[in-house]
Amino acid sequence: MDSDLMAANPSDIPVPAEGIEALVQNRKYAAGFVTDIESERIAPGLNEDVVRLISAKKQEPEWLLEFRLKAFRRWQSMREPHWAHVEHPRIDFQAITYWSAPKSMANQPKSLDEVDPKLLETYKKLGIPLKEQEILAGVQNVAVDVVFDSVSVATTFKQKLAEAGVIFCPISEAVREHPELVKKYLGSVVPFGDNYYAALNSAVFSDGSFVFVPKGVRCPMELSTYFRINERNTGQFERTLIICEDDAQVSYLEGCTAPQRDENQLHAAVVELVALDRAEIKYSTVQNWYPGDENGVGGIYNFVTKRGDCRGRASKISWTQVETGSAITWKYPSCILRGDDSVGEFYSVALTHHRQQADTGTKMIHVGRNTRSTIVSKGISAGRGQQAYRGLVRVLEKAEGARNHTRCDSLLIGDQCGAHTFPYTEVRNPTAIVEHEATTSKIADDQLFYCRARGIGEEDAVSMIVNGFCKDVFKELPMEFAVEAQKLLQVSLEGAVG
Amino acid sequence: MSQLLQIENLHAEVAGKEILKGLDLVVNAGEVHAIMGPNGAGKSTLSKVLAGAEDYVVTAGTIRYQGRDLAELSAEQRAAHGIFMGFQYPVEIPGVSNMMFLKAALNAQRKERGEPELDAGDFLAWVRHRVKQMKMDPAMLSRGVNQGFSGGEKKRNEILQMLVLEPRLMVLDETDSGLDIDALKIVADGINAMRSPERATILVTHYQRLLDHVQPDAVHVLAAGRIVKSGGPDLARELEEKGYGWLQQAA
Numbered sequence: 001m002d003s004d005l006m007a008a009n010p011s012d013i014p015v016p017a018e019g020i021e022a023l024v025q026n027r028k029y030a031a032g033f034v035t036d037i038e039s040e041r042i043a044p045g046l047n048e049d050v051v052r053l054i055s056a057k058k059q060e061p062e063w064l065l066e067f068r069l070k071a072f073r074r075w076q077s078m079r080e081p082h083w084a085h086v087e088h089p090r091i092d093f094q095a096i097t098y099w100s101a102p103k104s105m106a107n108q109p110k111s112l113d114e115v116d117p118k119l120l121e122t123y124k125k126l127g128i129p130l131k132e133q134e135i136l137a138g139v140q141n142v143a144v145d146v147v148f149d150s151v152s153v154a155t156t157f158k159q160k161l162a163e164a165g166v167i168f169c170p171i172s173e174a175v176r177e178h179p180e181l182v183k184k185y186l187g188s189v190v191p192f193g194d195n196y197y198a199a200l201n202s203a204v205f206s207d208g209s210f211v212f213v214p215k216g217v218r219c220p221m222e223l224s225t226y227f228r229i230n231e232r233n234t235g236q237f238e239r240t241l242i243i244c245e246d247d248a249q250v251s252y253l254e255g256c257t258a259p260q261r262d263e264n265q266l267h268a269a270v271v272e273l274v275a276l277d278r279a280e281i282k283y284s285t286v287q288n289w290y291p292g293d294e295n296g297v298g299g300i301y302n303f304v305t306k307r308g309d310c311r312g313r314a315s316k317i318s319w320t321q322v323e324t325g326s327a328i329t330w331k332y333p334s335c336i337l338r339g340d341d342s343v344g345e346f347y348s349v350a351l352t353h354h355r356q357q358a359d360t361g362t363k364m365i366h367v368g369r370n371t372r373s374t375i376v377s378k379g380i381s382a383g384r385g386q387q388a389y390r391g392l393v394r395v396l397e398k399a400e401g402a403r404n405h406t407r408c409d410s411l412l413i414g415d416q417c418g419a420h421t422f423p424y425t426e427v428r429n430p431t432a433i434v435e436h437e438a439t440t441s442k443i444a445d446d447q448l449f450y451c452r453a454r455g456i457g458e459e460d461a462v463s464m465i466v467n468g469f470c471k472d473v474f475k476e477l478p479m480e481f482a483v484e485a486q487k488l489l490q491v492s493l494e495g496a497v498g
Numbered sequence: 499m500s501q502l503l504q505i506e507n508l509h510a511e512v513a514g515k516e517i518l519k520g521l522d523l524v525v526n527a528g529e530v531h532a533i534m535g536p537n538g539a540g541k542s543t544l545s546k547v548l549a550g551a552e553d554y555v556v557t558a559g560t561i562r563y564q565g566r567d568l569a570e571l572s573a574e575q576r577a578a579h580g581i582f583m584g585f586q587y588p589v590e591i592p593g594v595s596n597m598m599f600l601k602a603a604l605n606a607q608r609k610e611r612g613e614p615e616l617d618a619g620d621f622l623a624w625v626r627h628r629v630k631q632m633k634m635d636p637a638m639l640s641r642g643v644n645q646g647f648s649g650g651e652k653k654r655n656e657i658l659q660m661l662v663l664e665p666r667l668m669v670l671d672e673t674d675s676g677l678d679i680d681a682l683k684i685v686a687d688g689i690n691a692m693r694s695p696e697r698a699t700i701l702v703t704h705y706q707r708l709l710d711h712v713q714p715d716a717v718h719v720l721a722a723g724r725i726v727k728s729g730g731p732d733l734a735r736e737l738e739e740k741g742y743g744w745l746q747q748a749a
Contacts, residue, residue, distance in 0.1 A: 283692075358564050444589075445553070447589050447591055449549075449551055449573065449589075450585065450588070450589040450591070451554075451603075452550070452572070452573035452574045452575055452577070452600075452607075453549045453550070453551075453573050453574075453577055453582075453583050453585075453604050454599070454603035454607075454659065454663070455574050455577035455578050455604075455606040455607035455610065456574060456602055456606045457606065458574075460602065460606065464598075464602060465591055467594070468591055468593030468642065468643075469592065469593055471593035471594075472593070
C-alpha cells in the first residue's frame, strides 16, 4: 500500500480546449440518443486527446490533467486482469464513449424546479421520485446528490451541511472550489496505477461525490447518492472521495439501478476513503444494476476499486454492501489499517441469479498495532449464477496484536449454480490472531416444506430463508436501506425455485 | 358427529417405494385418534401425505378433508384450511426469528382465508399469552426458528406454533419423542387445550406414555402400510404389554 501517491506536480502542458473540440467534431458522432434528453457526447474511443478533452470540458486545473495523463499512460502499459473467477467476452475499450453530459448542465439548476423534467421522469420510473425524496429526506435527514450519467445535476441539502462545515458536492465542483483538498487526497488511497480499471478510471473519470467532514464534526445526516447509467455504451467512471478529519464521522449510502439494456456496459468506479485520528466512515452500498437477462444477454460489467485508509489512530472504516445486480461484479472494498488501534469492517451480501457472475470480497491490511478487522460475507447463488468470495487478510511485521475474524457463508439455490471461496492469509507478526470460518449450505427441501406446511408459499419461504441467512449483514445497514435490501433480494430471486 | 377426515384405500409411495398400501381411516370432529405401530410401518408417511409433502406421491385412494378432496390443495393451502402437522424433526431456519416466522405463517394463512392480517401489536398479544401457556422463555421469540434448540425445545415450539395457528386438524408426528416428563406434561397440556368439538387430533406415537396425558377416543395400529387393528384406549395399553409382533403376524 506504499505505492506511489499521486504526483501532483502541475505540468506545463497547455489545454487547447477549442482545438480538441474541433478535432473531435471532425469525427463521426455516435448516432441516436437513448433518451430524449439531449446529450453532449464525444465519439467512442480513447487516446490522449480524449483524456485532454475530458479535462478541458471540465475546465480542470493542470495538475489534474497531469494526473489523468499519467494514469492513461500507465493504463496503456497494463494488461486487463484475468485472475478473477469470471468469464466475459473481450471488452473493446475503443468502442466505449468516455464523455457525455446532459445538456441542461450548461445552466446549472438552482433548484429541482429547474431540473429537466425528463430527468425527473426517469427517476420516477426508477422509483426515486426526487421531489418526494427531498421532502422525505428533510424529515429523514438524508441528503441526495444525484449522479445522472456522468455529471451531477442536482444537489440538495447543501445548506444544512455547510452550516456544519461538511462539504458534500460533485467531485468536479470540489476540484474548482476546494482544489487543495482534492489535490491532497485524490489518488492517495488508490494510486493512479493501482490496477487496470483504477488506472482507466483515473484517466477518464467523469464525476462522483466528494465528502469532507472537518475535525470533530459528526455529519448531521446520512449522505446518499443514486447512480444511474443511462447512455448506451457509455462507460461510467465515477470517482468518489470521502475524507473524515480527526474525530469526524460520516455515514454514506450509495444505491444504484439501471434500466434494461441489450449491451454490456462497463462500469469502473474508484472510491477512496480517508479516516484520520478517531474518525469513522461507514460506507453502505445497495447495488442493483441491470444483471442481464436469463440467458446472460446484457447487463453491467461492474469493475470497482474501493479502498479505505484508516490513516489515523483508532480510526474506523466500515463497508457494507448488498450486491444483487450487474452481469459481472469484480469488487473488493478494502481497508488499510495504518493507524494503531484502527478498525476495519466488511459486511457483504452478494446474490447471483441466472447467468450472473460475481467475484467479490475484501482486503484487510493490518499495518498498525492492535488493529482489528471483521469480515462477514454472505453469498447466494441461484439459477446458473457463479460466485466467488476472494478475501485477503495481511498482517504486517509491526502489526503487534492484530486480530481478524472472517466468516464466509455460501447459500446455494438449485443445482446449477456455483460458490467458491478463495481466502488468502499472510501473517508476518506472531502475536496476530486470524480466524476464518466458512460454510456452504443449500436451501433444503425440508426447510421449504416446513415453511409451506405452516402456510407460507414457496417464494415467500425462499425469501424468508435468504433474508435470515443475510441477517448479520442487513443489521449493519441503515434502516431504510435494510428494508430496500430485503425487497431487492426478493425481487432478484423471483423464479429461483419451483 | 361430523366427519372431518376420511381416508379410503390410500396408497402412497416415496422414491418409488410403496409405503402405504390401502389405508382406511375416518376421524370425526371432536376426536383424538392415536396411531401406533412399529418402525417403518408408514406412520410418518401418513403425516407427510396429509400435510402435502410433494415427494410423497399418492398413487391410489382418496383423502377427503371437510368433504373436500385434499389432492386439490397445496401444502400451504392445506395449512390455511386448518391442517397442522407437528414435525418429528422440526427444521432449523437460521436468522429468521420465531416471531417473524409465526407472524408470516399466521398472516399468510389469514390472507389465504380472506381474513385481515394481524398487525405487529395484535400479533404480539396473540403470541405472548401462548408462550406463557407453553411455559417458554419469551426471549425464544427473538431467536432463530429452532436454531440451537434442544430436542425438547423444538417439540415444545411445534406445539406453540399449533396454539398460535389454531388449526382444525392436528397431525402430530411423534411429538412425544425426546421429551422429559415435565416437557411431556406441558406438551400434553397444549394438545388438550386445543381439544374442542370442531377440532380433531391424530397422534402418531410409539408409546403409551403420551396417551396417559392425552386421552384418545380411538387407537389404531398401523403395520405394513395399513391399519390392522383399531380399538379404544385399552388397545394402547395392550400394545405396551405385548408389542406389535402378534399384530404384524395377523397382518
